[in-house]
Structure formats: C-alpha cells, structure tokens
Amino acid sequence: MSTELRLVRTIMAALGALVGLYGVVRFLGLGWTNLLATLPWLAGVVVVHDGVLAPLVVVAGVAAARTLPAWSRPAAVFAVVVLGAVTLVAVPVLGRFGAKADNPTLLDRPYAAGWVGVAVLVLVAAVAIAVRGRRKGAARG
Numbered sequence: 001m002s003t004e005l006r007l008v009r010t011i012m013a014a015l016g017a018l019v020g021l022y023g024v025v026r027f028l029g030l031g032w033t034n035l036l037a038t039l040p041w042l043a044g045v046v047v048v049h050d051g052v053l054a055p056l057v058v059v060a061g062v063a064a065a066r067t068l069p070a071w072s073r074p075a076a077v078f079a080v081v082v083l084g085a086v087t088l089v090a091v092p093v094l095g096r097f098g099a100k101a102d103n104p105t106l107l108d109r110p111y112a113a114g115w116v117g118v119a120v121l122v123l124v125a126a127v128a129i130a131v132r133g134r135r136k137g138a139a140r141g
Contacts, residue, residue: 060080061077064077070133070137071130071133071134071136071137072130072133072134074130074133075126075127075130076126076130078125078126079123079125079126082122083118083119083122086115086118086122087115090111090115093107093111094111094112
C-alpha cells in the first residue's frame with residue numbers, strides 16, 4: 001500500500017473515531033431516564049434489522065443472482081441498497097407522521113417529489129453501471 005493511501009486511511013479512521021466519540025459523549029449526556037427510554041428502541045432496531053431486513057436482503061440477493069445476468073448485478077445491488085436506505089430514512093416524512101393541522105410549517109415540502117427525484121437519479125446511475133458492465137463483458141467475450 002502506498003504511503004499516501006495509508007495516510008488518507010489513517011486520517012479517515014481518526015475522523016471517524018472522533019465523530020463516533022462525539023456521538024457517544026452526546027448519547028451519555030442524555031441522562032439516565034432518556035438512556036433507559038432509548039434501550040427498547042435500540043433493541044427494536046436490532047430485531048427489525050436482523051429478523052426482517054437482513055433476511056429479505058439475502059433472499060433478494062439469491063433471487064437476483066439466479067435471474068439477473070452477471071453484468072447487471074452490480075447495478076441492481078447499487079439501486080436496491082441506495083433506494084432501500086433512502087426510502088427507510090424517508091418513511092416518516094413520506095407518511096407525514098408528525099404532521100399537525102394547527103402547524104402547517106411542519107412537513108411543508110413535497111417530500112414524495114423529492115424521493116422520486118432521488119429514485120430517478122439512482123436508477124439513471126444504475127443504468128450507467130449496467131451499461132458499463134455490459135460493455136466490459138462484451139469486450140472480454
């Protein structure tokens with residue numbers, strides 16, 4: 001590994017550790033009542049991830065590996081991972097959870113249109129990845 005690459009990785013690791021440490025300090029500063037109230041939520045996240053999300057991703061990956069041509073698999077993985085993550089983060093605003101009739105300034109943007117815009121960009125990038133993969137495959141074959 002080159003010295004420059006090692007330096008960049010060291011700097012990135014140090015920055016990541018500092019950000020993580022900041023998060024831990026902020027989390028511990030919430031107080032015992034808030035920390036204890038957070039535990040069921042954290043446990044629920046683990047259960048939902050390990051019990052629902054991860055198995056679905058594995059099943060989708062196996063199905064994709066059996067049905068998609070090899071050159072299109074990286075594009076499909078990219079699209080599913082990015083759109084899946086963006087959609088999970090956007091569920092609260094897309095569902096308008098927390099909107100209140102007496103406060104129209106809450107959730108006052110066209111969030112669905114924004115999500116569609118992101119989806120279009122991700123799909124365009126996925127098509128570009130697939131086209132590149134197909135060209136590489138054709139050049140080899």
